[in-house]
Amino acid sequence: MTISRVLVANRGEIALRVIRACRALGIESVLAVSEADRESLPAKMSDRVVCIGPARAAESYLKVEAIISAALGSGADAVHPGYGFLAERPELAEACVEGKIKFIGPSAENIRRMGNKLLARGLARNYGILLIPGSEKVGNFKEAALVAKEVGFPILLKAAAGGGGRGIKIVTESGEIQGAFETAAAEARAAFGDETLYVERYIPNARHIEVQILGDSFGNVIHVGERDCSLQRRHQKVIEEAPAYALSGPLREEIRKAAVVIAKNIGYENAGTIEFILDQDSEKFYFLEMNTRIQVEHPVTEAITGIDLVQEQIRIADGHALSFSQTQVEFSGHAIECRITAESAQDGFRPCPGSITEWHPSDGADIRVDSHGYAGYAVPPFYDSLLAKLIVHGENRVKTVARMQEALAGFIVSGIDTTIPFLRMLVCQLDYIKGKVNTRWLEKMVADLPSPGPKTD
Amino acid sequence: MDLTEDDVLEILNLIEKSSFDFLQLQMGDLKLVVSKGGYMGSAALAASGDHAPSAQPAAAEAKKEAAAAQPKPKAPVVREGTVPINAPMVGTFYITPEPGAPPFVQVGSRIDEDTTVGLVEVMKVFNAVRSGVRGVVAEICVQGGEFVEYGQTLILVKPEGKG
Numbered sequence: 355m356t357i358s359r360v361l362v363a364n365r366g367e368i369a370l371r372v373i374r375a376c377r378a379l380g381i382e383s384v385l386a387v388s389e390a391d392r393e394s395l396p397a398k399m400s401d402r403v404v405c406i407g408p409a410r411a412a413e414s415y416l417k418v419e420a421i422i423s424a425a426l427g428s429g430a431d432a433v434h435p436g437y438g439f440l441a442e443r444p445e446l447a448e449a450c451v452e453g454k455i456k457f458i459g460p461s462a463e464n465i466r467r468m469g470n471k472l473l474a475r476g477l478a479r480n481y482g483i484l485l486i487p488g489s490e491k492v493g494n495f496k497e498a499a500l501v502a503k504e505v506g507f508p509i510l511l512k513a514a515a516g517g518g519g520r521g522i523k524i525v526t527e528s529g530e531i532q533g534a535f536e537t538a539a540a541e542a543r544a545a546f547g548d549e550t551l552y553v554e555r556y557i558p559n560a561r562h563i564e565v566q567i568l569g570d571s572f573g574n575v576i577h578v579g580e581r582d583c584s585l586q587r588r589h590q591k592v593i594e595e596a597p598a599y600a601l602s603g604p605l606r607e608e609i610r611k612a613a614v615v616i617a618k619n620i621g622y623e624n625a626g627t628i629e630f631i632l633d634q635d636s637e638k639f640y641f642l643e644m645n646t647r648i649q650v651e652h653p654v655t656e657a658i659t660g661i662d663l664v665q666e667q668i669r670i671a672d673g674h675a676l677s678f679s680q681t682q683v684e685f686s687g688h689a690i691e692c693r694i695t696a697e698s699a700q701d702g703f704r705p706c707p708g709s710i711t712e713w714h715p716s717d718g719a720d721i722r723v724d725s726h727g728y729a730g731y732a733v734p735p736f737y738d739s740l741l742a743k744l745i746v747h748g749e750n751r752v753k754t755v756a757r758m759q760e761a762l763a764g765f766i767v768s769g770i771d772t773t774i775p776f777l778r779m780l781v782c783q784l785d786y787i788k789g790k791v792n793t794r795w796l797e798k799m800v801a802d803l804p805s806p807g808p809k810t811d
Numbered sequence: 812m813d814l815t816e817d818d819v820l821e822i823l824n825l826i827e828k829s830s831f832d833f834l835q836l837q838m839g840d841l842k843l844v845v846s847k848g849g850y851m852g853s854a855a856l857a858a859s860g861d862h863a864p865s866a867q868p869a870a871a872e873a874k875k876e877a878a879a880a881q882p883k884p885k886a887p888v889v890r891e892g893t894v895p896i897n898a899p900m901v902g903t904f905y906i907t908p909e910p911g912a913p914p915f916v917q918v919g920s921r922i923d924e925d926t927t928v929g930l931v932e933v934m935k936v937f938n939a940v941r942s943g944v945r946g947v948v949a950e951i952c953v954q955g956g957e958f959v960e961y962g963q964t965l966i967l968v969k970p971e972g973k974g
Contacts, residue, residue, distance in 0.1 A: 520936075533927075533939075540908050540930070541937045588936075704900055704961070735902070735958075750816040756843045775850070782833075782846040788823055803849045 357381055357432045357456060357672045361425040362400065363446070364436030365415065367724045367743060368648070369396035372434045375664035384428040386421055388414035390734040395726040404428055409736045415439040422449045432456040432671060434664075438738065441647040442469050442517060458671040460569075460624045460646045467620060468644040472514045472552055478641040481619050483612050486631060486640045488554035495535035498553055499528055505555040511535060513542035514550035517643060519589035521545060524556060557633050560793045562586065562642075563598045564629040565613035566655045566663070569622040570670050576680040577610045578655050578663070585780075585796045587703070592773075592796060593780070594651035594691045596658050599751050599789055600632070609639050616644065625652075625667050634792060650693070650743065653722060657689035657747040688754040689747045692762065692777045694725075695739040699776035699800075707735035711769030716761035720747040723765075733770060741772060755787055814838050888952060888964035894944045895964040898931055902938075904965060905930040906955035914955070916966070920948045928966055931959065946970040 359382040362372045369385060373396055376383040385400035390409035397403045404424040407414030414420060416439055425433050433450050435441035441459065444466040450457035459465070468474045475485050489501040491514065502509045502525065511534055513521030521542040523534040535551065543549040561584040569575040582598035583591045601609065613628040627649050629642040652663045666677060697703045713729040725742030727733075733741065746761050748754030762778045783799065785791060814822075819838070823845065826834070832848035887895050898904065906914045906929050916928045926942040950967040953959055 536908070537937065537939055543909060544932070544937060705902075752816045752819045752843070753841060756841050759844050760842070779846070779850050782844045784823065784827065784845050784847050787843065787845060788820060 355379060355381065355669075355672055357668060359384060359428070359430045360432045360434050360458070360668070361386060361404075361421070361428060361430035361455075362396070362434050362436070363415070363421045363425075364434070364439055364441075365391050365394065365396065365737065366726045366740060368436040368650070369394075370399060370726050371724055372436060372664055373400050375662065375668060376434075378662070379665055379668060381668070384424070384430050386415070386424045388736075390736055393731075395728055395731065402428060409734065411439065411736065418443070418445050418449050421446060422453050422455070425450075425455050426453055430455065432458055432668070434458040434668070435647065437645075437647050437650055442645070444469065456671045458624070458667050460622055460626060464620055464622055465646045468626075468646050469517070470514050471512060471516065471643050472550070474644055475641065477620065478616055481615050483616065483641045484638060486554045486557065486642070489552050491550050492553055495532045498525075498535055498551070499531050501553040502528065502531065505553070508556040508558075510554045510556050511538045511551050512554060513538065513546060513548070514552055515546035515548035516542060517645060519586070519591070521551075522589045557631055557640075558792075558794060559634045560584075561598070561600055561632040561634060561791075562591075562629065562793055563601065563609060563632050563639065564627045564645075564649075565610055566649075566652070567613055567617045567622065567626045567628060568663075568666060568670070568676055569617055569624065569626070570676045571623055571673055572675050573618075573621070574676050574679075575614055575618040575622060576676060576678075576683065577614050578659055578661060578683055579685055580606065580609060580613075581651055581654055583651060584791055584793050585786075586793055587796050587800065590693075591651060592693055593777075594654055594693075595751070596654035596689050597685060599688070600634070602637075605632075605637065605639070612639075612641070616641070622646075624670050625663055631793075650740070651691050653724060653743060653745045654689040654691045657720075657722070657745055658685050658687055659683055660686075687747055687749045688751045689745060690754050690758050691743050691745045692758065692781070693740060693773075694742040694744060694765070694767075694777065695773050696733045696741045696770055697739050697773055698771035699773050701771070703773075705735070705739050706771040707733045707739075708770040709733075710767060712766060714764070714766040715742065716744055716765045718761070718764075720757065721745070721761050722747075727767070741767075751789065752787070755781060814841065819843070887962055888967065890950075890967055892969060893949050893967040894946065894970050896928055896940065896942055896944065896966040896968060898959040898961060898963045898965055899940060900931055900938060900961055902931040902959065904940075904953050904955065904957050904959045905932065905937075906951065916948050916951075918948050918951060922946065922948060922968065940965065942966075942968070944968050944970055945972075 360376050361384045362369050373383045383400045384402045386406045406420040440446040444462035447457045447462035487505045492498040508526040511523040523538040525534045539549040565580045566578040580598045581596045583594040585593040627645045630639045632639045696706045709732045715723040722745040746757045748757050833846045836843045922942045923945045927939045928942050929940045930937045946968040949969045952964050
């Protein structure tokens with residue numbers, strides 16, 4: 355290993371995850387923190403901490419110069435961007451190259467090509483992958499309305515520079531299109547610095563299926579199986595599973611092959627995920643987007659393959675060939691991840707920053723908790739609400755659901771509201787246990803919940 | 812006896828048509844809670860002897876303590892003849908759709924219930940603040956870019972009847 359010190363350019367559970375991977379490989383970690391994260395668990399766990407700016411992400415975690423100067427100043431020879439923040443900004447990958455620091459991720463060129471959803475759609479089309487009917491760039495709501503007329507409502511307004519479920523608005527009728535266009539454009543500008551929007555037809559009975567890809571600098575590209583992330587709320591994944599249990603054998607092979615074709619053709623290096631929408635009515639799948647980074651839900655793939663994806667990312671960036679070939683990747687059993695966020699589901703999923711007074715994560719065989727939470731930790735209001743990922747593994751799906759029910763029952767957090775009570779309720783639902791869901795199921799279930807009584811406190 | 816996954820799914824199909832809100836299946840070492848309703852099921856689960864209840868009193872205590880330690884939240888502003896528009900969530904308030912752009916509303920602006928009067932950004936999501944009242948903007952109580960608390964008054968409106 356030529357990498358000896360990694361600057362972790364992220365926060366929360368993924369920062370901790372990367373620090374642990376570094377430790378396992380005998381590499382030192384330096385954590386870049388904002389002022390709000392000086393006391394965070396990853397700050398306590400890393401070998402060194404460098405404060406890169408004030409709490410606001412725009413002045414700290416989103417500042418390329420701050421990250422690069424922290425890396426150079428602390429003598430790091432590689433940067434791991436985690437997910438979110440700068441992970442998919444080609445500027446960081448470029449600045450790393452300029453500073454002679456290894457970027458643990460794909461090339462700036464591939465981030466740029468796949469980061470722009472319109473460019474990515476064009477590439478996938480060239481490789482013979484089906485695309486969801488939609489448009490090129492729409493400049494204003496009137497253009498969007500024209501496309502909507504063509505493909506039919508409901509439609510999705512999506513940010514070309516978006517991803518990870520940000521900058522997406524669903525529009526069900528023409529009256530809503532102007533307001534949705536303005537909010538989507540404002541959100542896209544603020545979040546990605548690019549307000550370009552495009553339109554996609556909304557597929558009502560869909561599943562979200564994604565394939566994990568690994569590529570090395572020798573041109574080897576393999577898949578590490580697929581995940582089903584159909585349980586979403588406001589386009590944010592809530593529960594993810596591996597493998598994608600709804601796929602028939604032939605369809606599973608096809609979707610994996612399509613992902614490898616795309617990654618191989620663009621010369622993809624490092625870990626990435628190709629997302630597809632499976633139309634359950636037509637049994638067709640469509641290219642959605644590619645995420646050029648490690649995903650939040652990567653642990654479910656790790657659970658069923660035994661592969662440490664973050665360690666593999668570091669090895670690839672260090673110039674090593676993949677540690678295994680396609681035929682050596684073996685899948686065993688089923689895994690489910692629940693995202694626990696600091697939100698009050700009973701109160702419209704209102705974000706609930708504040709102090710954690712009690713923290714007892716689930717424990718037991720085949721249970722994994724990735725979290726930066728601890729008793730006494732104050733969840734800051736400045737960042738994403740993800741607090742913990744609870745991952746369970748079992749020999750089949752039903753047994754894994756049963757284990758998840760138990761694991762959630764034993765996860766105790768107080769001081770702030772979390773989505774644990776909501777998740778407990780969710781994994782007991784008959785439809786969920788049977789696997790009869792689509793990407794709309796969760797929202798519908800939330801809408802159908804009897805409204806909670808008036809608050810007594 | 813160890814049931815296969817197909818056996819369990821078959822059992823679920825058989826019971827699906829019967830009426831229940833919540834039931835617990837125990838088959839060999841597999842313990843599965845099945846619900847067709849909302850939170851009742853999980854409340855029953857929690858009450859059925861898991862560790863959750865034992866933590867309840869402690870949690871309540873902790874919550875009380877936390878509440879006592881916190882500084883007083885910014886209460887909604889009450890001014891006769893006006894109706895407040897309060898922050899629907901904690902976050903950063905923006906009065907303009909983007910830096911440098913004209914504000915959504917100004918003092919004197921005529922608004923109706925559906926007018927967007929600002930944005931609150933929380934954890935990277937921008938949320939439009941809907942007026943909820945018809946009238947004329949009398950006062951803007953916070954600065955753009957200011958950190959606002961849940962329920963804090965953003966704007967005071969002099970209401971007008973439907974017309």
